[in-house]
Amino acid sequence: MEKVKQYFVNKRGKLTVPIVLLCMCLVFQVINPRFLSSSNIVSVLRQISMLCIMSCGVMFVMIAGGIDLSVGSVCSIATVIWALGITDWGLPQGIAILVSVLFCGVLGYVNGWLITSTGMNPMIATLGTATALGGFAYIICHGGMPIYGLPDSAKVVGQGSVGAVPIPVILMFICLIINWFILNRTHIGRSFYAVGSNEEAARLSGLNSGRIRRVSYVLSGLFTGLCGIVLGSRVSSGQPAAGKEFQMNALTACIVGGISAGGGEGTTLSVFIGALIVGVIDNGFTIIKVSEYWQQIARGAILVFAVAMDALQRTRTDKAKRTIKRSK
Amino acid sequence: MEEYALQLKHVTKTYPGVVALNDITVDVKKGEILAICGENGAGKSTMMKLISGAIAPNEGTITVFGQEYERMTPALSRELGIEVVYQEFNLVPELPVSENIFLGMYPGNKVTPDFKKMEKETKELFDMLEVDINPKTKVKDLSTAYCQLVEIAKGVSKNPKILILDEPTAALTEKETGILFKLVKKLKEQGTTMLYVSHRLSEIFDIADRVTVFRDGQVIETRDIADIDRRQLIALMAGREISDTYPEKTNKIGETVLEVKDLCGLGVENINFELHRGEILGFAGLVGAGRTETARMIFGADKADSGMIIYEGKEVKITNPEKACELGIGLVPEDRKTQGVIQNLSIRKNITLAILKLVSHMGIMNFKKENEILEKHKNALSIKTPSFEQLVRNLSGGNQQKVVVSKWLARECDVLLMDEPTRGIDVEAKHEIYMIMNELASQGVAIIMISSEMPELIGMADRILVMSEGRQTGILDRSEFSQEKILEMASHEFVA
Numbered sequence: 001m002e003k004v005k006q007y008f009v010n011k012r013g014k015l016t017v018p019i020v021l022l023c024m025c026l027v028f029q030v031i032n033p034r035f036l037s038s039s040n041i042v043s044v045l046r047q048i049s050m051l052c053i054m055s056c057g058v059m060f061v062m063i064a065g066g067i068d069l070s071v072g073s074v075c076s077i078a079t080v081i082w083a084l085g086i087t088d089w090g091l092p093q094g095i096a097i098l099v100s101v102l103f104c105g106v107l108g109y110v111n112g113w114l115i116t117s118t119g120m121n122p123m124i125a126t127l128g129t130a131t132a133l134g135g136f137a138y139i140i141c142h143g144g145m146p147i148y149g150l151p152d153s154a155k156v157v158g159q160g161s162v163g164a165v166p167i168p169v170i171l172m173f174i175c176l177i178i179n180w181f182i183l184n185r186t187h188i189g190r191s192f193y194a195v196g197s198n199e200e201a202a203r204l205s206g207l208n209s210g211r212i213r214r215v216s217y218v219l220s221g222l223f224t225g226l227c228g229i230v231l232g233s234r235v236s237s238g239q240p241a242a243g244k245e246f247q248m249n250a251l252t253a254c255i256v257g258g259i260s261a262g263g264g265e266g267t268t269l270s271v272f273i274g275a276l277i278v279g280v281i282d283n284g285f286t287i288i289k290v291s292e293y294w295q296q297i298a299r300g301a302i303l304v305f306a307v308a309m310d311a312l313q314r315t316r317t318d319k320a321k322r323t324i325k326r327s328k
Numbered sequence: 329m330e331e332y333a334l335q336l337k338h339v340t341k342t343y344p345g346v347v348a349l350n351d352i353t354v355d356v357k358k359g360e361i362l363a364i365c366g367e368n369g370a371g372k373s374t375m376m377k378l379i380s381g382a383i384a385p386n387e388g389t390i391t392v393f394g395q396e397y398e399r400m401t402p403a404l405s406r407e408l409g410i411e412v413v414y415q416e417f418n419l420v421p422e423l424p425v426s427e428n429i430f431l432g433m434y435p436g437n438k439v440t441p442d443f444k445k446m447e448k449e450t451k452e453l454f455d456m457l458e459v460d461i462n463p464k465t466k467v468k469d470l471s472t473a474y475c476q477l478v479e480i481a482k483g484v485s486k487n488p489k490i491l492i493l494d495e496p497t498a499a500l501t502e503k504e505t506g507i508l509f510k511l512v513k514k515l516k517e518q519g520t521t522m523l524y525v526s527h528r529l530s531e532i533f534d535i536a537d538r539v540t541v542f543r544d545g546q547v548i549e550t551r552d553i554a555d556i557d558r559r560q561l562i563a564l565m566a567g568r569e570i571s572d573t574y575p576e577k578t579n580k581i582g583e584t585v586l587e588v589k590d591l592c593g594l595g596v597e598n599i600n601f602e603l604h605r606g607e608i609l610g611f612a613g614l615v616g617a618g619r620t621e622t623a624r625m626i627f628g629a630d631k632a633d634s635g636m637i638i639y640e641g642k643e644v645k646i647t648n649p650e651k652a653c654e655l656g657i658g659l660v661p662e663d664r665k666t667q668g669v670i671q672n673l674s675i676r677k678n679i680t681l682a683i684l685k686l687v688s689h690m691g692i693m694n695f696k697k698e699n700e701i702l703e704k705h706k707n708a709l710s711i712k713t714p715s716f717e718q719l720v721r722n723l724s725g726g727n728q729q730k731v732v733v734s735k736w737l738a739r740e741c742d743v744l745l746m747d748e749p750t751r752g753i754d755v756e757a758k759h760e761i762y763m764i765m766n767e768l769a770s771q772g773v774a775i776i777m778i779s780s781e782m783p784e785l786i787g788m789a790d791r792i793l794v795m796s797e798g799r800q801t802g803i804l805d806r807s808e809f810s811q812e813k814i815l816e817m818a819s820h821e822f823v824a
Contacts, residue, residue, distance in 0.1 A: 207650065
């Protein structure tokens with residue numbers, strides 16, 4: 001009996017999120033049976049595709065023990081550079097995408113470099129770069145105006161579909177697979193967990209913790225850049241402020257999905273579930289005709305709930321740690 | 329009239345696998361200064377924790393002013409007038425000295441503390457103690473030595489009947505030590521009973537009335553200070569036969585692999601030694617002698633101010649641990665839990681942390697190769713675990729340490745720095761670590777072993793480098809090993 005109890009105590013933190021997701025789906029389904037129809041499921045997936053792509057990048061940073069608050073601005077810059085590339089500079093579609101994504105990778109490197117070379121707090125450093133890059137996105141636009149006039153072919157990435165599956169959803173799954181591969185099958189993925197869990201121990205094992213953290217920021221930039229392309233293509237324009245909304249949702253998805261704010265923990269699947277929760281709240285509330293403001297409240301509440309669970313668990317582990325220490 | 333202020337009667341405290349205190353009896357007379365001395369790990373701090381109420385004894389009783397208790401609690405011990413001044417500071421750097429002294433018991437009402445009164449009373453306290461510190465100074469602007477004095481003043485401000493000082497002079501220079509002694513003598517005149525824990529033998533002779541010697545969790549003897557001299561005290565502290573068995577040494581000492589010349593930094597000065605293939609070089613010294621700092625500087629974990637490191641005949645600049653690992657130098661750090669292992673990762677991920685490049689191709693992990701290496705070292709170290717996917721935090725201390733050692737075995741280092749490799753692990757695991765060390769040495773690996781357990785050093789090392797106060801006091805060959813000699817060199821005091 002005690003063992004069974006212990007099993008659930010151990011698993012409690014891990015099972016909460018999927019259970020919450022299931023309960024939400026159930027409630028929405030009961031209120032409106034259209035909720036779990038295949039067309040609505042596809043539409044939820046399309047809604048979360050962009051924020052999920054962004055989460056795929058941000059989670060590397062978070063697992064390695066940092067945070068990236070500049071992804072919103074970087075995402076906006078990606079849409080603007082991509083749109084400018086096609087309209088003003090006359091680049092081929094593919095090259096425009098490449099240039100924009102790589103530029104975002106460079107911005108990620110700048111973040112990482114600032115943080116690791118000075119030892120700045122990542123939250124404050126990226127808050128600063130977020131503000132500055134937010135301004136930069138407007139400056140490179142034509143007098144702060146969104147960039148229109150993209151050819152129809154540029155809409156494929158964001159609006160096209162293969163059969164019934166939208167291209168953004170396919171891209172999202174590709175990103176999730178890449179993310180999973182990096183975290184589980186590469187040595188840099190291992191290093192992210194090591195540095196995020198215990199930077200000093202990782203350093204004393206000969207890992208270059210600074211370089212590892214910089215790589216995490218570069219990846220964050222690259223994925224965010226891709227998110228920006230999908231976003232720009234979806235609205236078929238370069239929008240200097242469009243990324244902001246995604247930033248909060250992407251971070252919410254990560255945190256709700258159990259990426260510990262302290263670093264070192266989190267899996268691809270859990271972030272996907274986190275993104276689904278964000279998507280289901282938005283979609284479900286719309287479907288049962290509850291106002292957008294209530295959606296916002298629900299998102300906030302679920303975020304606080306997730307962080308509270310994480311913190312509670314942490315206190316428990318800390319307590320356990322102290323107990324072990326004393327009994328040494 | 330009760331003669332004793334504090335008595336511990338037949339107190340035993342055990343931890344899983346370790347007996348920290350074994351049936352000890354200590355009597356502290358009213359108004360005396362009782363010095364407590366003993367090697368590292370002799371049980372001094374466990375005893376203090378029992379008195380302050382941080383932990384409870386398994387057996388025995390604690391009697392305070394004639395009243396017998398089964399255990400202390402922090403609240404109870406405070407109520408009885410017991411105050412402990414620990415080595416670590418519990419001061420708030422951003423607050424002025426006066427507020428630190430009254431922290432948690434500000435005068436005035438709850439909303440608006442009476443800062444004037446605080447300052448005035450702090451001033452009076454300092455005047456009484458003859459300490460020259462401005463109550464308005466922020467703690468962060470004080471030197472470590474003055475922080476220690478503030479910490480002591482904070483203890484004194486509560487008017488304790490029994491004051492326990494844990495290594496109070498560890499951070500102090502000659503001058504402040506003088507101030508402290510005056511203070512201690514003043515308190516004694518006022519009738520305060522004091523327990524004085526210190527490594528520095530000369531201090532004990534300066535101020536204590538009696539001295540109790542701890543060794544291996546037992547009280548060896550209590551003597552009046554007038555009846556004992558320095559030599560006898562050292563003999564009492566050390567005087568144990570080496571009872572533990574150490575595996576027979578089979579290593580052959582080869583050519584020089586590492587040479588350290590005039591290494592300085594982090595309070596360590598002029599370290600010089602040569603390390604040979606197949607050799608185990610012990611580092612002996614008291615806590616704070618600079619052994620860990622030396623090892624960390626060699627490994628590149630901390631930056632050295634100056635000095636030269638010659639590795640395999642070439643001068644090398646080891647600026648970070650990554651460089652050290654590339655050269656083939658490994659470090660088993662002092663604090664296993666926070667620096668050695670990554671608690672939240674599995675055994676597999678911990679062991680291959682230092683060889684990620686070897687078990688991957690173009691950055692992609694080669695699990696087959698990883699498993700081969702794991703299997704190879706699993707047998708060598710007998711880590712007791714059902715699977716490699718087990719999280720390290722679920723392992724016992726001894727097994728965690730084996731994981732750290734495995735990490736470097738997998739790396740196949742040429743030089744291994746081991747900082748307290750057997751601290752806090754059970755006898756069986758200790759023995760296994762010794763076996764591995766000998767095995768490595770006979771394969772030609774050069775090992776530096778830092779240890780505070782003298783018998784262990786004598787049993788394992790080929791040579792021992794002794795340090796005191798950040799300086800090297802000598803290197804002993806195996807034929808010259810004796811506990812008395814090492815302890816004498818380790819407590820060597822340099823005249824400023």
